[in-house]
Structure formats: structure tokens, C-alpha cells
Amino acid sequence: MSTEVFDAVVIGAGHNGLVAANLLADAGWSVVVLEQAGKPGGAVRTDEVTEPGFRNDLCSAFFPLTAVSPVIRDLRLEEQGLRWRHAPEVLAHVLPDNRCVVLSRDIERTAASVDEFARGDGAAWRSLFAQWQDIREPLLEALFTPFPPVRPALRLLRHTGTADALRLARMLTLPARRFGEELFDGEGARLLLAGNAAHSDLSVDNAGSAVFGWLLAMTGQDVGFPVPVGGAGELTAALVRRLVARGGEIRCRCPATEVLIANGRAMGVRDGAGDPIRARKAVLADVPATTLYGEMIAADQLPSRLLEDLGRFQWDSATVKVDWALSGPVPWTAEEARGAGTLHLGTDLDGLSAFGGDLVRGRSPHEPFLLFGQMTTSDPDRSPPGTEAAWAYTHVPRGVTEDRTALDRQVERIEKTVEANAPGFRDLIRGRYVQGPLELAGHDPSLVGGAINGGTTAIHQQLFFRPMPGLGRADTPVDRLFLAGSAAHPGGAVHGGPGSNAARAALARAGVLGDGYAAIVRAANRAVYG
Structure with a gap:
């Protein structure tokens, strides 16, 4: 049998792999995407896992960074049938004492909510959002391009001036808690920043956590936390339709097990059946770094210093997620929470600090911080009329919920936390689907642990x-x-940055920059790895 040959082989049909494949197909390359699972999408998938008629997102559910990503925007996925919806309110943080602060796409609504915690915080929120609007485009361009983003950074510097650029740089290094304390007097606005920072694996007291809270809060204020009509899987479906229309091919249940290398150059891959697939121009790997360097490439093909560094690679915290089919809307006692798509539950600001501290010390928090999603509130197509498809997740230390008893304890804590602010919640549960670390990795191997x-x-x-x-x-x-x-x-979340950067690097290596580009990369590698 003759060896198949494509211009590019993409390993993995997660959203980054599909973005990369689309960009290469746009350039006229022949592309095949090899996916280990039975369906494309990775962590961007929707299934009826709780009860028939309830469409639950298996992992990613709300897409604020997708909405502002220039990478996704330029793919024009709306032409492939992708449509977006919003909940009446973006986000609500419900404190244990049932006070509630709301983030709304209506700036006056958000300002009034934070003013309830401290008069004057509304004006400070408007000022923070005005700063975001002023630097939004050059900042996003810098965020989603390869590092260092020289041209976008220069444009941002020209736009802000040196003094404000330095103040912005300082802000991006701050802990989220400190950042909120510098700007606001009340806990409401501080929690909107700190709670959004906790979407990452960082404690609100970690240096650098402010940037995550600020970015998500400002994006939510700007464009909301939209959801695809019909489920997260519709985003994947649009990427697939676009790729296939341009001649790309996706093969599911077809893992790539090895990158084939000759004379220091990637020549293709070996698939799960042991057959080689040749890549004329590039191999792109939408897989964890530990998988690519630790499993798919022989150690003698890699610099020894890279393998040493790989041993220091740090994963983010583990996750426990519960999806529910509910017989009715969640009975929040805080009225403002009922229209929010995303909710933060279980902690005040001190509780967020304690939660992060427990994770750092490897302890499972007894008072979990929850992210909660009301999906039918956001998109009525998710479940039958009068019902609610909902989910919650929390972070736990790695390795502590990999047996059923420990996982059941976490589910009990999650549901107890919801019940505290929504008495009667448990009575509404008609179906439940639990994913601990092992289950999450089971449906997407990139979610390691x-x-x-x-x-x-x-x-x-x-x-x-x-x-x-x-x-x-x-x-x-x-x-x-x-x-x-x-x-x-630029890391996790659904924005397509890593996939786009990989595709553009592959095109540069094969195109106008040619051997000059390769020489630059070789010189940089020698400087780093010797």
C-alpha cells in the first residue's frame, strides 16, 4: 500500500487543531486532521448525557474570549451557520450571606450593582471600562499573536504613551485581590474581578492573577459571555464544515502515535494502525506538551535540556464538573441571580483567598468556589420548556478525586453549596452526569488529570x-x-490563539520567509537548548 501524502498533518481535532487546519486550507494546502476520539471538538462538545432532550456541554460552555478573538472573527463562522445567544445578565456573584453583585452588558446596570456595596464604585467601574475600550484592539492583537508581539506592542505603546503603558504593565503583574482593593472600596466590584480571576488555576493572591480577572470582567462588560445556539458543539461543527468545504479531511478514531523525523525534520506521523502518513510541509500537534515531547518523539531526537525542562512542567489544578437536568429554573433566593448565565458561588473575597490557599497546599477545600452555568437561561434550545440544563465545576488538587468515594464527596459539597443559595435545588434534579479528573481526560485526553x-x-x-x-x-x-x-x-480558553500561531509559523517556514525563517528558529533553539 502506498504512503498517503498531505501538505500538512494536524494531530488532534480540538478547536485549536481545527483552527490551524482551516488556516492552512485557506492557504491552499492539503490537510488531514487525525483525532483519537470518536468525535471532533475535544473540550468543545455537547451531548445528551443527563436525560433525553437536555443538551449539556461536556466542558467549555461560555465563550467570552471567542467573542473578542480576532482569530475566530476572521474565520467568519457565522457563514457556516454558527449563531450566538446571551442570558439576560452576564454573571452574578452570590455571596454566602445571599448578597449578590451583577455584571451586565449594560454598563449602568453593572455600575448600580457595585454601587450597592460602596457608593462611588460605579464611577470607578465606568472608568476602568473606558480604559479597556481605549486599548481593546491593540491589546487583543498583542494577546493573540506569537510572543514577543513586537508590532502590536509598539502600536499599544503609541496608543497609550509610555507612562500609561508602564501603569498597565504594573497592573498586569498584580494579584487580583490587590488590584480590586486599589480601585474599589466595596466587595462587589472586587468580587467581579477576583471571581473572574479564579476561572484560571491561580489564587486571587498570586502575582499575575489580576490580568485574568480584568480581561474576563471587561470582556463580559463589553460583549458578554455568549453561548452557541444549540450547544458548544455547534462551534466545533462550524469549524468542521468550514474545513471540509475547503478540502480538508478529518479522521476520527485515528490517533497519531508517533511523529516521524529524519535529519531533524518532521516528515509525517504514524497512525494507530502503524501506517505512515507523510507531511510535505508541516506537522502541527494540538496535544499536551508532555504528550508531544514525552510520548510521540523519541528522546534522542530532542535536546537534553528540553527534556529536563519538561520534567518541571506544571499542570493546573484538577476539576470536578457536574451537569444536571433540572425540572425547573434554579430557585435562587437572590433575585438578581435568576437571569445570569454564569454564577460564582460559595465564597466571599476571604473565601476565595482560602480556596486558593487550600489548592496550593494540596488540600481539598471544604468550602468550594463554584462556577455555575444556567444554560437554558442562556439558550432556550438546551432543554424542554420550563426546565433547565445546568452545570457547576470546582477546582481540586491533582490526584485527590481519582476514586469514586472522594468524587462523591465533592459532588455532595457542590450540591450543598448550590442548595445554600437556592433552597429546593436538589428537589429539581431529574438527571445528573458527573465528571471527575479521570472522566474529563476520558472524553478529551488533553485534559490530563x-x-x-x-x-x-x-x-x-x-x-x-x-x-x-x-x-x-x-x-x-x-x-x-x-x-x-x-x-x-497564549494558553487555554477557546480563542484559537495557539492553533493560529502554529498555522502561521508553518506557513512562514514554508513560504515567503523560507530558509531565513528556519535559520532564525535554529539560532534561537541553539541559544535556549545548546
Whole structure:
């Protein structure tokens, strides 16, 4: 049998792999995507797992960074049938004492909510949002391009001026708790920032956590936390339709087990049946860095210093997620929470600090911080009329919920936390689907040990430290092999940045920059790895 040949082989049909494949197909390349699972999408999938008629998102559910990503915008997925919806309110943080602060796309609604906690915080919130609007475009361009983003950074500097750029840089290094305390007097606005920062694996007291809280809060204020009509899987379906229309091919239940290398250059892959598939121009890997370097490439093909650094790679915290089919809307006692798509539950600001501290020490928090999603409130197509498809997840230390008894204890804590602010919630449960770390990795092997961000978001593993000290780009020490998954800069969440960066690096290596580009990468690799 003759060896199949494509211009590019993409390993993994998660959203980053599909973004990369689409961009290569746009350039006229022949592309095949090899996916281990039975369906494409990775962590962007929807299934009826609780009860027939209830469409539950298996992992990703709300898509604020998708909404502002220039990568996704330029793919024009609406032309492939993708449609978006919003809940009446973006987010509500419900405190244990039942006070509630609301983030709304209506700036006056948000300002009034934070003013209830401290008069004057509404004006401070408007000022913070005005700053976001002023720098939004150059900042997003810098965020979603390879590091260092020289041209976008220069545009941002020209836009802000040196003094404000330095103040912005300082803000991005702050802990989320400190950032909120510098700007606001009341706990409401501080919680909108700190609770959003806790979407990462960082404690609100970690340096650098402010940037995550600020980015998600400002994005929510700006464009909301939209959801695809019909489920997260509709985003995947649109990417698949676009790729197939351009001649790309996706093969499910067809894992790539090995990257084939000759003379330091990626030549293709070997599939699960042992057959080689040739890549004329590039291999792009939407897989964890530990999988690519630790399993798919022989150690003698990699620099010894890279393998040493790989041993220091740090995963983010594990995750426990519960999906429910509910017979009616959640009976929140805080009226403002009823229209929110996303809710934060279980802790005040001190509780967020304690929650993060427990995770750092490897202790399972007794008072969990929950992210809760009301999906039918956001999109009526998710469940039968009068019902609610809902979910919640919380972070736990790695390795503590990998037996059923420990997992059941976490589910009990999650439901107890919801019940505290919504008495009668448990009586509404007609179906439940539980995913601990092992189950999450079972449906998407990239969620190693229940990690959902492709590695910690702490500053020591960001920018040119991601996934290890190196280029901060998609290029690898193997010529024509590119890392396209969330382990690469700019990291996790559904924005397509890693996939886009990998595709553009592959095109640059094969195109107008040619051998000059390869020489630059080789020189950088020598500087890093010797």
C-alpha cells in the first residue's frame, strides 16, 4: 500500500487543531486532521448525557474570549451557520450571606450593582471600562499573536504613551485581590474581578492573577459571555464544515502515535494502525506538551535540556464538573441571580483567598468556589420548556478525586453549596452526569488529570516560559513540527490563539520567509537548548 501524502498533518481535532487546519486550507494546502476520539471538538462538545432532550456541554460552555478573538472573527463562522445567544445578565456573584453583585452588558446596570456595596464604585467601574475600550484592539492583537508581539506592542505603546503603558504593565503583574482593593472600596466590584480571576488555576493572591480577572470582567462588560445556539458543539461543527468545504479531511478514531523525523525534520506521523502518513510541509500537534515531547518523539531526537525542562512542567489544578437536568429554573433566593448565565458561588473575597490557599497546599477545600452555568437561561434550545440544563465545576488538587468515594464527596459539597443559595435545588434534579479528573481526560485526553488550561497559568509558565523556557512561539526544536495546543502561548480558553500561531509559523517556514525563517528558529533553539 502506498504512503498517503498531505501538505500538512494536524494531530488532534480540538478547536485549536481545527483552527490551524482551516488556516492552512485557506492557504491552499492539503490537510488531514487525525483525532483519537470518536468525535471532533475535544473540550468543545455537547451531548445528551443527563436525560433525553437536555443538551449539556461536556466542558467549555461560555465563550467570552471567542467573542473578542480576532482569530475566530476572521474565520467568519457565522457563514457556516454558527449563531450566538446571551442570558439576560452576564454573571452574578452570590455571596454566602445571599448578597449578590451583577455584571451586565449594560454598563449602568453593572455600575448600580457595585454601587450597592460602596457608593462611588460605579464611577470607578465606568472608568476602568473606558480604559479597556481605549486599548481593546491593540491589546487583543498583542494577546493573540506569537510572543514577543513586537508590532502590536509598539502600536499599544503609541496608543497609550509610555507612562500609561508602564501603569498597565504594573497592573498586569498584580494579584487580583490587590488590584480590586486599589480601585474599589466595596466587595462587589472586587468580587467581579477576583471571581473572574479564579476561572484560571491561580489564587486571587498570586502575582499575575489580576490580568485574568480584568480581561474576563471587561470582556463580559463589553460583549458578554455568549453561548452557541444549540450547544458548544455547534462551534466545533462550524469549524468542521468550514474545513471540509475547503478540502480538508478529518479522521476520527485515528490517533497519531508517533511523529516521524529524519535529519531533524518532521516528515509525517504514524497512525494507530502503524501506517505512515507523510507531511510535505508541516506537522502541527494540538496535544499536551508532555504528550508531544514525552510520548510521540523519541528522546534522542530532542535536546537534553528540553527534556529536563519538561520534567518541571506544571499542570493546573484538577476539576470536578457536574451537569444536571433540572425540572425547573434554579430557585435562587437572590433575585438578581435568576437571569445570569454564569454564577460564582460559595465564597466571599476571604473565601476565595482560602480556596486558593487550600489548592496550593494540596488540600481539598471544604468550602468550594463554584462556577455555575444556567444554560437554558442562556439558550432556550438546551432543554424542554420550563426546565433547565445546568452545570457547576470546582477546582481540586491533582490526584485527590481519582476514586469514586472522594468524587462523591465533592459532588455532595457542590450540591450543598448550590442548595445554600437556592433552597429546593436538589428537589429539581431529574438527571445528573458527573465528571471527575479521570472522566474529563476520558472524553478529551488533553485534559490530563482534569486540567482544563493546558498547564498552569502562573507567570513562571506564561509568555516565553510556556510550556517551558524557550521561544514563546509554536516552533519546536524539530524543524517543521509545531505545537498547536493550549500548552503553547497564549494558553487555554477557546480563542484559537495557539492553533493560529502554529498555522502561521508553518506557513512562514514554508513560504515567503523560507530558509531565513528556519535559520532564525535554529539560532534561537541553539541559544535556549545548546
